[in-house]
Amino acid sequence: MLDRREEHVAVGNRPNSVQNLRIGAKKDGTLTAMQLTSYGTAGVGLGAGVGWIAETMYLTNPNFKGEQYDVLTNAGPGAAFRAPGAPQGAFALEQLIDELAEKVGVDALALRDKIDKSEMRREQRRVGAERFGWSKRQAPGSSPGVVKRGVGAAQSEWGRFIDMDSSCEVRLHQDGSVEIMSSVQDLGTGIRTVLAQVVAEELGLQPTDVTVRIGDTNYPPGPGSGGSKTTGSITPPARTAAYKVGQQLLTAVAPSMGVAASELAFVGGKIVAKSNAGKSLSFREAAQKLPTQQVSATEKRKDDYGGFFRPGVSFGQSGGIQFVEVSVDTETGYVKVERVVGAHDCGRPINPLALESQINGGILQGISWALYENRHMDRNYGHMMNANLDQYKILGSREVPQIDIIMVEEYTATSSTDALGIAESANVATAAAVANAVYNAIGVRIYELPITPERVLNALAKPKQKLGKV
Amino acid sequence: MNAFQWTDATSVKQATGQNTTPVADAMLVNAKPESATIFKAGGVDVLDLMKEHVLAPARIVGIGNLPKLDAIRNAGKDGTHLGALVTLAQLERDGDLHKSYRALTEAVSHAATPQVRNAATLGGNIMQRPHCWYFRNENFKCLKKGGTVCFANQPGAENKYHAILGNQTCSAVHGSSISTALVAFGAQVELTGPQGVRRVPLEQFFVTPEKDVKRENSIQPNELITDVLLPTPAAGTGSWYIKFGERESYDWALADVAVVLEQQNGRCTKASIVLGAAAPVPLRAAAAEAALIGKPINEETARAAGQAATTGATPLEHNAYKVPIFAAIVKRAILKAGEV
Amino acid sequence: MKDPEENSEQSANAGRGLSRRGFLKGAGITAAGGVLMTSGIAGLADAEAAAPAPDTVGPGRTSVTLKINGDKKKVAIEPRQTLAEVLRIELNLTGTKVVCDRGACSACTVWLDNTPVNSCMTLAIEVGKREITTIEGLAKNGKLHPVQEAFVAHDASMCGFCTPGMVMSCASLLQRNPKPTLDDVKTATSGNLCRCGTYPKVFEATLAAAGIAYSQTQAQAAKG
Structure with a gap:
């Protein structure tokens, strides 16, 4: 096993970048052009781009030019870190949109209502703003006292990625036990529980009745954990396989129950005649009537109903908006995130508790990246100086704000579960929202991450910058 | 971590007869590690250095079980004795210390993590080596390790956490934030060696790089800290400590300060203001102290003292931001200490 | 006298x-x-x-008896082995996790005489007669510790690497302070790093185990 230093030096880091972003707009805020140039480095590797968020989030934009360059350096490789590129892209884009709003004299959310065509985000802005108390915000820099308060918001967008190489087998044994097997793996996202839920629901059982066997390549191929694609890829075949196994069971018990298989349903651990609830058989008794020791079905991910938006990408985008309140100590430069409201969507939520955890994770990693995380490379000798958890600083328990999450459910009828992942979309907006909130607190924009006491004090010491330039 | 022999000492006398070397000497690049024997109590710092391959002793003398050194004892007007093996957690929880030496318990409760505070001893905390990332990195043979260069002071170096005062030779800041408070209270450290016991004001125990860059204190071979004596504060003494880090959870201080004030008739008669993470040693801010004497403690005088605290600062490429931070936390700590 | x-x-x-x-x-x-x-x-x-005479052992293996989770285990260790290494490698008690191996993340937290310490920064040879409690020793008679149960119920674990350390910190807190505040829980876990971001659920779970109703959303509603 690698130690912490080796992880830092050899395994990978979130790539850094320098972005130039220019926006052209009419006086009413209508976008006319956008130009993005970024130079990023993932050390000896590639992948230091800043995503396509500037290109896609505001689709009213007619003229877009984007150039993203990888600069190779003799340093440790970059790694795909929760929504690769997109938090970086959003950090620049969402600050610039706020600056545009200020310049044309409209509210930052009102401008987004005008230029963001996503109906989902419109609703998220509405419910999020209400819960957060957006209407109470003050003018930038108007907070009194040494420790100033500020609020800010930023939006996120992430593709609805699907891995077609996603399959699973569901087995039902004569003793009534049910297994689902797939080589998908659970990195802590909760897919193990979600698979049990999907199979259990289809068979009228409890999730605890289903044994989930995953993380072994002997099982049918499953999706990798990346791109927030796991739930959207593996739950539809799980449901379909469970359905097919269920049909085999119903067929096996139909004659003895004297009812056609099509007239039977799985309800509360029983098989029940739809027309006569009194006519039922427990699931375990029913399983004993199987003609063989086990029945099984193996299914793979099928096309979305109606095809695909792009190959491997389901219809539309998932996204969200996050509202952040910060305090900034103007004597010490210390920034503290006090409160976050996040409004997000991921199709049909399957496990609300796990979803909340995923969004908490996205937000907390976002705050961590916004305020603390930085790789210190000695320029003279090329060594990483903080390759440990003492000095590579990540958020700890005392930096956890109050987090309030709103799930906006969206049913698009694209697959048998209509469910999607959330992890990355929950991480895209946070740093940008923190930066917008810091600006609202102190009236000075900070264009570099992390927003350390050093950078805040340096920014406060400089004469105020002109608006409209990133 | 290298293999080593282990000796479990059961008395101070035995321990001081084991031919031990100060950790600082065992870390010199020209030292013979195969012959070095060092002490270890809680040993968090020693193990850290060994895991980073910058310390490789042949033998460790465990002093964690030495008798009688793990007590806090009030000796009346002589002051309070803190045994060297008292853990930081013990200090943190002690009600009498909390009442009489508030700056100390504030400093202790902000040190390291709860887990480390349960294991780390007072003596070990004072003896810990700096957290300069060049010093702790095996690839850099710096002045402290007997090399010829201070890498943190070179143009282009990463030095945002380094010293802003007394940083001409070496800019590693002292690692013990608890010492910031101990020095402010005028603590004396008791050192026991084979030939006997000596007691030194803690402030003088620490050594500047100009005196000897290879060590932070004047501990001698075979010597160990056995006791720390805190003088009894005069009536009307108030104290406070502020640690400023980039995080409130476990973090090293970017800047910390301990303030001990005596007031009579609404005026400050005695002030002890010590800066941590400012210099290679816990540093008395004499100009700040002078700015308060004879004056009432209020926003205006505290602010002036805060400004004076970093008089003569020589910031490096990346740490000038520490100057206003010290001004702010010195001011705030003075106002809190003055509330008594 | x-x-x-x-x-x-x-x-x-x-x-x-x-x-x-x-x-x-x-x-x-x-x-x-x-x-x-x-x-x-x-x-x-x-x-x-x-005081008895000192004893020098090593650098090779030497036999010690450790009191772990109520059992006595005789094990041959090198002086340089940390308690975390001995637990995981020599005794196969792999519930204790090593992440930073420097006392900076507290994933390796175990109790010595009911006090949480970093097992990665403790030499096994120094443990002596002190009673070691690991995550494996929290469940009694096949029943999870209330903090463990609450962690499950509140989804206070994602990837799980920090979880044993978090549980040991929080269970120790409740032993010392059966009715902690949110701030007490934050302090108790201030050395436990979690990369996934389970903190809000760790707070919820620990307070729930203490019989205190709290949720991250309720806290917000109460404030607003």
Whole structure:
């Protein structure tokens, strides 16, 4: 096993970048052009781009030019870190949109209502703003006292990625036990529980009745954990396989129950005649009537109903908006995130508790990246100086704000579960929202991450910058 | 971590007869590690250095079980004795210390993590080596390790956490934030060696790089800290400590300060203001102290003292931001200490 | 009654034939740095007199008996092995996790005599007679500890690497303080790093195990 230093030096880091972003707009805020140039480095590797968020989030934009360059350096490789590129892209884009709003004299959310065509985000802005108390915000820099308060918001967008190489087998044994097997793996996202839920629901059982066997390549191929694609890829075949196994069971018990298989349903651990609830058989008794020791079905991910938006990408985008309140100590430069409201969507939520955890994770990693995380490379000798958890600083328990999450459910009828992942979309907006909130607190924009006491004090010491330039 | 022999000492006398070397000497690049024997109590710092391959002793003398050194004892007007093996957690929880030496318990409760505070001893905390990332990195043979260069002071170096005062030779800041408070209270450290016991004001125990860059204190071979004596504060003494880090959870201080004030008739008669993470040693801010004497403690005088605290600062490429931070936390700590 | 401080100087200098002046000269210390005196530690001399002789072991393996989760385990260890290594490698108690291996993340937290410490920064040879409790020792008679149950119910674990350490920190907190505040929980876990961001659920779960109703959303509603 690698130690912490080796992880830092050899395994990978979130790539850094320098972005130039220019926006052209009419006086009413209508976008006319956008130009993005970024130079990023993932050390000896590639992948230091800043995503396509500037290109896609505001689709009213007619003229877009984007150039993203990888600069190779003799340093440790970059790694795909929760929504690769997109938090970086959003950090620049969402600050610039706020600056545009200020310049044309409209509210930052009102401008987004005008230029963001996503109906989902419109609703998220509405419910999020209400819960957060957006209407109470003050003018930038108007907070009194040494420790100033500020609020800010930023939006996120992430593709609805699907891995077609996603399959699973569901087995039902004569003793009534049910297994689902797939080589998908659970990195802590909760897919193990979600698979049990999907199979259990289809068979009228409890999730605890289903044994989930995953993380072994002997099982049918499953999706990798990346791109927030796991739930959207593996739950539809799980449901379909469970359905097919269920049909085999119903067929096996139909004659003895004297009812056609099509007239039977799985309800509360029983098989029940739809027309006569009194006519039922427990699931375990029913399983004993199987003609063989086990029945099984193996299914793979099928096309979305109606095809695909792009190959491997389901219809539309998932996204969200996050509202952040910060305090900034103007004597010490210390920034503290006090409160976050996040409004997000991921199709049909399957496990609300796990979803909340995923969004908490996205937000907390976002705050961590916004305020603390930085790789210190000695320029003279090329060594990483903080390759440990003492000095590579990540958020700890005392930096956890109050987090309030709103799930906006969206049913698009694209697959048998209509469910999607959330992890990355929950991480895209946070740093940008923190930066917008810091600006609202102190009236000075900070264009570099992390927003350390050093950078805040340096920014406060400089004469105020002109608006409209990133 | 290298293999080593282990000796479990059961008395101070035995321990001081084991031919031990100060950790600082065992870390010199020209030292013979195969012959070095060092002490270890809680040993968090020693193990850290060994895991980073910058310390490789042949033998460790465990002093964690030495008798009688793990007590806090009030000796009346002589002051309070803190045994060297008292853990930081013990200090943190002690009600009498909390009442009489508030700056100390504030400093202790902000040190390291709860887990480390349960294991780390007072003596070990004072003896810990700096957290300069060049010093702790095996690839850099710096002045402290007997090399010829201070890498943190070179143009282009990463030095945002380094010293802003007394940083001409070496800019590693002292690692013990608890010492910031101990020095402010005028603590004396008791050192026991084979030939006997000596007691030194803690402030003088620490050594500047100009005196000897290879060590932070004047501990001698075979010597160990056995006791720390805190003088009894005069009536009307108030104290406070502020640690400023980039995080409130476990973090090293970017800047910390301990303030001990005596007031009579609404005026400050005695002030002890010590800066941590400012210099290679816990540093008395004499100009700040002078700015308060004879004056009432209020926003205006505290602010002036805060400004004076970093008089003569020589910031490096990346740490000038520490100057206003010290001004702010010195001011705030003075106002809190003055509330008594 | 004899003066213990008097005794301590006598014992420290006994039989060495050194005058104070000689010591100062020999040690290269000037009198300006301090004066020779007696130890301020009460009762030190008596304790010193009763101390057994020291024992040197290693660098190879030496046999020790560790008290772990109520059992005594005899195990051959090298002095350089940390308690975390001995638990995981020698005793196959892999519930204790090693992440930073420097005492900076507390994933390796175990209890020594009911006190949480970093097992990665404790040498196994130093544990002695102290009682070790690991995450495996929290469940009693096949029933999870209330904090463990609450972690499950509140989804306070994602990837799981920090979880054993978090549980050990939080269970220890409830032992010391059965009715903690949110701030107490934050303090108890201030050394436990979690990369996934389970903190809000760790707070919820720990308070729930203490019978205190709290949720991250309720906290917001109460404030708003």
